[in-house]
Amino acid sequence: MGRELGPVLVGIGIVVVVIGLLAWSGGMSWFGCLPGDIRIEGENTRVYVPWVSMLMISAVLSLVLWSLRR
Numbered sequence: 001m002g003r004e005l006g007p008v009l010v011g012i013g014i015v016v017v018v019i020g021l022l023a024w025s026g027g028m029s030w031f032g033c034l035p036g037d038i039r040i041e042g043e044n045t046r047v048y049v050p051w052v053s054m055l056m057i058s059a060v061l062s063l064v065l066w067s068l069r070r
Contacts, residue, residue, distance in 0.1 A: 032050040
């Protein structure tokens with residue numbers, strides 16, 4: 001379990017760091033602002049439902065994983 005799990009954990013860590021750097025630098029400012037994303041803002045509440053953003057991320061990840069399996 002240890003030898004096979006190590007590279008996977010390192011890869012997941014690198015992905016998390018890259019996503020964090022993108023979010024910190026403003027590279028993900030489009031997330032939640034696409035047409036079709038739901039934003040409800042009241043006096044005391046804010047509700048964000050990023051439907052289209054999540055669909056795009058899901059499609060891209062599906063394509064990447066599909067291409068890696070081939």
